[in-house]
Amino acid sequence: MGFKKRVKSLVTCVNFLLAQVFTIRMTTWLSLVVPLVYLWCRCKAEDELVSVVEIFRHGDRTPAFFYPNDPYQDPKYWNGLKEGDLTEKGSQQLYNLGQQFKDRYKDFLGNAYNPDEIIVMSTHMSRTENSAKSFMSGLYGGIEIPIKKETAVANQIITCLKFDYLYKRSELSDPDIVDINEKNKDLYQYLSNHTKLPVGGLFRASGVLDTLKIEQDAKLELPEWANIVMGDTMQQVSKTAAEFFCYTKEMQKLGLGSLMNHIIENFDNIISGKKEAKTLIFSLHDLNLICFLQSFKYPEIAQPGFASSIFFELKKSKTNGRYYVNTFYKPSVEQTPIPINVAGCDLDCDLDEFKNIFRDLRLSAGQWYSECYAFGLFDKLFPTKEH
Incomplete structure (x- = not known):
């Protein structure tokens, strides 16, 4: 048998032995842990x-x-x-x-x-x-x-008047929300133009999109302009509004x-x-x-x-x-x-x-x-x- 074949045979043998050791250890570990988990669950169930x-x-x-x-x-x-x-x-x-x-x-x-x-x-x-x-x-x-x-x-x-005050103030003063509103100003203008409702920030935009989503779920046909903002845009605005509510x-x-x-x-x-x-x-x-x-x-x-x-x-x-x-x-x-x-x-x-x-x-x-x-x-x- 050549040197390369002997090395290959040795590696195969070592891998086999390691696999056996691992199997034995896993079997031993499981034989110890599974009963403990079972007992723990039984104990928890009795609480x-x-x-x-x-x-x-x-x-x-x-x-x-x-x-x-x-x-x-x-x-x-x-x-x-x-x-x-x-x-x-x-x-x-x-x-x-x-x-x-x-x-x-x-x-x-x-x-x-x-x-x-x-x-x-x-x-x-x-x-x-x-x-x-x-x-x-x-x-x-x-x-x-x-x-x-x-x-x-x-x-x-x-x-709660104070909560409402803090909620509205955050949209004007929180740097992160101000930045989000600046990035989304084209979206807000688009919504304002088509809804005839002033949409000046994140929370009002989220409310408009919520109305559209409910109408869509009710199988009502949305205006063509609305289809552009549904999907990913709506989900992102809704999620961001939630992240900055009560934060x-x-x-x-x-x-x-x-x-x-x-x-x-x-x-x-x-x-x-x-x-x-x-x-x-x-x-x-x-x-x-x-x-x-x-x-x-x-x-x-x-x-x-x-x-x-x-x-x-x-x-x-x-x-x-x-x-x-x-x-x-x-x-x-x-x-x-x-x-x-x-x-x-x-x-x-x-x-x-x-x-x-x-x-x-x-x-x-x-x-x-x-x-x-x-x-x-x-x-x-x-x-x-x-x-």
Whole structure:
């Protein structure tokens, strides 16, 4: 046998031996790890579910507004519905979400509705109230269930005057948004010319494109000019607008502070033995969900779809009594829940750490009203002298 053949034979032999060693090691490793994983899963499955909080966006709706020369302003195109109303499709989406919720938590919820154990809240908009009704119909059937409205807890964010001020100011003063608006000024002018609506910035452009998208999804033929801006342009504008919504701590405090305070207080009261509802349901808007995703430092901020949801599970460890929170996000009713890393705290996030993440964002209902509607008033009436 020549030298080259001997070397080739030796290499083949060595590769064979290494493969055998690897196989043995992998087999040994798996024989150790698989039982441990199985035991871990069994252990996790036995942990007690203490509370569930579901926060969802309303279902499919008619356009929130029509531009001045919109050809589809007549209610006849929307089965008699008005601007921003929940559609039949939207109602079905929330019914389906309610059924999914029932399937996931059937052992926790029980078969019959108990008003002492579940509280439902919505904003004052008809689309969120009707979405809540559809969700609960999917959960418990067609029984009448009270829906609470507490503005400080469940609110349409831009009704907070200070938030609206910060939101509008950011478009004028934030260097990144100013730069985006400068780059998109031709698009804004194009939209202004064809809609007869002044489109001066990112957020108004996003609203116009949202109207066009809803009309397109409703199988209505768009004007020829609109087809040019649909697709990639629309998606990019929508995503960028979402990325710059509720992106500061001050905005997040106003956008979710009172709701998160309500949730955490409910967790604490349950743990301390006070009689509290163990399931909280909130029917809100896409902007509410964006505020939560921003506070989580979620890496891919985009407009949440209709009937998208965020939910929290408070659990108690059977082994050491530790309380922890699991957080999930469903970008649409059809998608599987995505486990969420909340600002660096992964699944099984210790409750104390979870509370610490939101410590500086929490507001009581009274504080929320004061922040939203009395901001700057005291300083204007009683200015502080400079020294």
